[in-house]
Amino acid sequence: MELICPAGTPSSLRAAVDAGADGVYCGFRNETNARNFPGLNFSPEELAEGVAYAHRRGAKVLVAINTFPRAGALNLWFEAVDDAARAKADAIILCDIGLMAYAAETYPEMRLHVSVQAAAANPDAIRLYVDEFNAKRVVLPRVLSVPEIARITRATTCEVEVFVFGGLCVMAEGRCSLSSFATGLSPNMNGVCSPASHVTYEETGGSVVSRLGGFTINKFAPGEPAAYPTLCKGCFKTGLATGYIFEDPVSLDAATLLPGLKEAGVTALKIEGRQRSRAYIENVVRTFREAISAVNEGRAIPAGALQPMSEGQSNTLGAYRKTWR
Amino acid sequence: MKLTLGPVLYNWEPSIWRDFYYRVADEMPVDTVCVGEVVCSKRLPFFQDVVPEVVERLMRAGKEVLLSSLALVTLERERKQIASLAKEADPLVEVNDVTALVYLAGRPHAIGPYVNVYNEGTLAWLGRNGARQVCLPPELPVSSISALATACPDVALEVWAFGRLPLAISARCYHARLHKLTKDNCQFVCGKDPDGLPVDTLDGQRFLAVNGVQTLSTTYANLIENIPDLAALGIASCRLSPQTCDMVAVAAAFRDVADGRLSPEEGRRALSEICGEIPFSNGFLFGKAGVDYRARSPE
Numbered sequence: 001m002e003l004i005c006p007a008g009t010p011s012s013l014r015a016a017v018d019a020g021a022d023g024v025y026c027g028f029r030n031e032t033n034a035r036n037f038p039g040l041n042f043s044p045e046e047l048a049e050g051v052a053y054a055h056r057r058g059a060k061v062l063v064a065i066n067t068f069p070r071a072g073a074l075n076l077w078f079e080a081v082d083d084a085a086r087a088k089a090d091a092i093i094l095c096d097i098g099l100m101a102y103a104a105e106t107y108p109e110m111r112l113h114v115s116v117q118a119a120a121a122n123p124d125a126i127r128l129y130v131d132e133f134n135a136k137r138v139v140l141p142r143v144l145s146v147p148e149i150a151r152i153t154r155a156t157t158c159e160v161e162v163f164v165f166g167g168l169c170v171m172a173e174g175r176c177s178l179s180s181f182a183t184g185l186s187p188n189m190n191g192v193c194s195p196a197s198h199v200t201y202e203e204t205g206g207s208v209v210s211r212l213g214g215f216t217i218n219k220f221a222p223g224e225p226a227a228y229p230t231l232c233k234g235c236f237k238t239g240l241a242t243g244y245i246f247e248d249p250v251s252l253d254a255a256t257l258l259p260g261l262k263e264a265g266v267t268a269l270k271i272e273g274r275q276r277s278r279a280y281i282e283n284v285v286r287t288f289r290e291a292i293s294a295v296n297e298g299r300a301i302p303a304g305a306l307q308p309m310s311e312g313q314s315n316t317l318g319a320y321r322k323t324w325r
Numbered sequence: 326m327k328l329t330l331g332p333v334l335y336n337w338e339p340s341i342w343r344d345f346y347y348r349v350a351d352e353m354p355v356d357t358v359c360v361g362e363v364v365c366s367k368r369l370p371f372f373q374d375v376v377p378e379v380v381e382r383l384m385r386a387g388k389e390v391l392l393s394s395l396a397l398v399t400l401e402r403e404r405k406q407i408a409s410l411a412k413e414a415d416p417l418v419e420v421n422d423v424t425a426l427v428y429l430a431g432r433p434h435a436i437g438p439y440v441n442v443y444n445e446g447t448l449a450w451l452g453r454n455g456a457r458q459v460c461l462p463p464e465l466p467v468s469s470i471s472a473l474a475t476a477c478p479d480v481a482l483e484v485w486a487f488g489r490l491p492l493a494i495s496a497r498c499y500h501a502r503l504h505k506l507t508k509d510n511c512q513f514v515c516g517k518d519p520d521g522l523p524v525d526t527l528d529g530q531r532f533l534a535v536n537g538v539q540t541l542s543t544t545y546a547n548l549i550e551n552i553p554d555l556a557a558l559g560i561a562s563c564r565l566s567p568q569t570c571d572m573v574a575v576a577a578a579f580r581d582v583a584d585g586r587l588s589p590e591e592g593r594r595a596l597s598e599i600c601g602e603i604p605f606s607n608g609f610l611f612g613k614a615g616v617d618y619r620a621r622s623p624e
Contacts, residue, residue: 068443071465072472097423098446121399124407124424131427143399143496151401171493171540172397174441177464178492178533181542181615184608186464188441213614216526232493236532237525240503245524245535247497325497325508 001261002268003292004062004161005285008040008275013050013061015282020289023060025093026050026274032080034066034117035274036191048087060090066115067191068096068174078102085110093139094118095174100133114138116163117174117188123155130158137161139270141173142252145322146260153265162261164254165284166272168318170232170247178231182213194230201226253315255288258295326552326583327562328576329357329460329483331438332393332419334364334491334566335536336516339372345567346379350386353573354580357562358383361393361410363421363439365498365537366403367511380416390416396439397494397538398424417457426454433457438485438564439494443469445476452480459483460564463490463546466612467554474559481561486548487575487596488566489521489534489541490606490615499535508538520569531604542616547605549596550589550621552582574599589621 005021007013016024027033029041042050051061063084069077077096081103084092092110094100095117103112114120114129116139129135137159140149153160171178176193180186183198198213206222210229217229227233232246252272254261261269269292271284291301318324330349333342349358360380362369383390394407410418411428420426421437436459442448448459461470463485474482485491498508500515500522515522521534523543531543548555548563555563563583565576575596582592596605608617 068441069446071444071469071476074444074446096441096443096447097450098444098448101446101450118423119397120423121397122404122424124404124427125398125422128423128427143397148399170497171495175397175439176493177462177490177609177615178540180464180609181490181492181533184612184614188443189464213616215530215532216528219527235527237527237529238503238522238535240522242527245499245503246495246540319496322509323507325501 001258001266001292001296003285003288004268004270005281006166006271006274006276007050007281008035008037009278010042010046010050012276012278012281014053015278016285017054017057017059019282019285021059021285023062023090023268024050024054025062025064025270027064027066028080028083030076030080031070031189031191032065032067032077034064034115034187034191036067037196037275040275044083044087047083047089051087051089055088061087062091062093062113063087063089064093064115065099066093066095066117068188069099070189074098074102081107091137100129100135104133108134111136113161114158115174116141119143119172119174121172123152126152126156126158130156137267139163142169143172143319146257146264146320149261149266150264159267160265161268161270162254162266163252163272164258164261164269165288166251166276168247168250168252168272168316176232182215182231184213194228199229248314248316250314250316252318254317254320255291255301257317257320258291258301262295326556326560327357328355328579328583329391329562329564330355330359330572330576331460331488331564331566332359332361332363334489334539334541335519335521336365336368336513337519338516339375341519342372343375343379345572347382348573350382350388353576355388355565355576357389357391359391359393359419359437361419363393363396363437364494364539365515366395366400366406368513368515368537369406384416391419391435392416393419393437394421394425396421396437397496398422399496419460420456429455431455436460438462438491442473445473448473448477448480452477456480458561460485464609464615467558467610468612470555470560470610471558478559482559483562483564484548484555484560485546486552486563486565486579488545488568489543490546490609491539491541492533492615493540495538495540498538499540500537503535542606544604544606544616544618545600546607547593547596547618548607548610549579549582549592551607551610552579552589552592556583568600570600570603593620
């Protein structure tokens with residue numbers, strides 16, 4: 001299995017490559033990219049340098065152009081595909097049907113990966129992208145159990161990539177407009193979710209209230225760390241209960257499932273976190289490198305290799321465990 | 326401007342579901358009616374048997390019928406259900422997940438609001454593949470709607486004009502989670518909330534609603550005041566999504582505004598009376614927070 005790692009900056013890209021990533025994914029510094037955060041991402045020149053660095057060390061670079069192009073402004077997204085091709089990227093990761101059609105026609109030799117944002121959750125949906133756009137790999141949405149993933153790999157010739165670590169979308173990816181309902185800005189259109197520009201923290205008597213677009217997302221007692229108000233991990237009230245209605249503030253850690261995912265026929269394992277620091281990337285990549293190499297070689301995962309890395313957060317196996325649903 | 330009644334998104338009692346559509350056939354001034362389960366495949370067996378008679382009655386009443394497909398397809402039985410639905414030549418299938426497209430390629434079909442149609446490249450591709458009409462994602466601003474209508478005049482475009490906004494779909498069932506059940510043993514508790522279960526902030530502010538695996542707005546979308554502008558852009562139809570309020574009266578108000586018998590402002594006042602305390606939203610149209618409502622400026 002390949003290890004695919006995030007890079008929000010050129011220095012994170014080099015760190016991930018040096019720590020043993022088989023592939024690094026990144027995006028451009030604009031709304032073509034679903035991690036369109038201030039201070040992150042690559043210019044076309046930085047991408048070309050990053051690709052050259054990775055190739056010298058035998059690693060690949062995958063470029064995520066994974067928002068849905070705005071009507072009447074397709075050129076920005078076409079240029080992103082052009083720039084990725086010019087930089088000699090190893091693949092582009094797309095979610096929009098129209099953009100896939102452009103890429104498949106303009107760059108038939110370029111590897112096309114179906115982004116998680118396309119939420120292709122079954123063999124028929126995958127077949128559409130393979131037959132129509134010659135997709136070579138699909139990143140599965142985080143809605144499937146391990147046996148369901150195994151059924152998909154058996155039913156398709158397309159390579160399958162799955163997330164194993166980091167932030168967890170609770171909703172089917174690419175099919176969520178909770179963020180834009182509250183703020184006007186969405187992952188699909190703007191490449192942001194619960195954007196910092198719309199976040200406030202209000203402190204009264206030591207307690208903190210976090211808000212997004214004016215909606216209270218959570219309240220914290222004095223001394224309790226105030227988590228970032230990601231909408232689907234907020235605390236809300238219903239007639240039945242008050243609490244984390246959608247999901248607790250957890251992140252995904254599927255390290256213990258690596259042997260099962262290998263057996264399920266998964267080609268590549270993906271780590272979330274292009275917004276994370278270089279040091280974090282280095283640590284997570286090194287840890288997963290050891291574990292995956294062990295699994296690939298049929299050895300036991302070294303004890304202690306998978307100590308919690310998620311910076312104080314609790315972890316979940318998410319939909320990989322069926323009862324999560 | 327045509328009117329389309331979207332599929333019932335909630336888990337209604339089969340007899341109530343059937344009687345609702347009978348009343349639609351007899352009384353509701355809409356052109357097109359969508360029938361089928363979009364949210365959760367576990368609900369379908371309860372009303373599957375009455376679908377043929379409902380479809381027949383709607384067609385006899387002169388309605389165009391669309392058979393709506395599931396929005397998130399993960400299980401083998403769901404794939405089989407999509408494949409068998411796609412065998413239908415009449416009525417047309419409304420596709421809510423790209424899964425159905427492989428079965429319908431080259432044959433006429435409709436695209437529902439759960440397929441990501443954000444730009445003219447995708448719309449043109451879908452048109453070439455056989456899509457005749459497309460209900461756009463509710464998130465789209467008017468600038469995008471306008472660009473799409475201009476670029477692809479051959480595909481009839483529809484906007485989400487009334488009812489709770491479908492904001493997200495998940496593998497996890499929030500109704501089951503709230504009732505401390507698992508999805509596999511859910512006891513169909515979503516049936517307790519025929520209009521969705523309101524989710525408020527900790528301050529008691531209205532915010533969202535859950536409907537099984539679906540998350541919606543607690544507000545009702547309401548584009549009745551925007552009908553003249555949408556018509557001017559060439560939008561073919563407005564979608565009304567069933568809630569428990571008097572949907573015949575809702576459709577009548579939309580019909581009256583579309584035909585000029587009521588002013589847009591009068592239409593909004595009529596809907597306010599029908600919907601009681603539920604606030605309205607049309608913010609997505611203006612590229613603002615979807616929850617916002619912008620009243621029509623006086624002419």
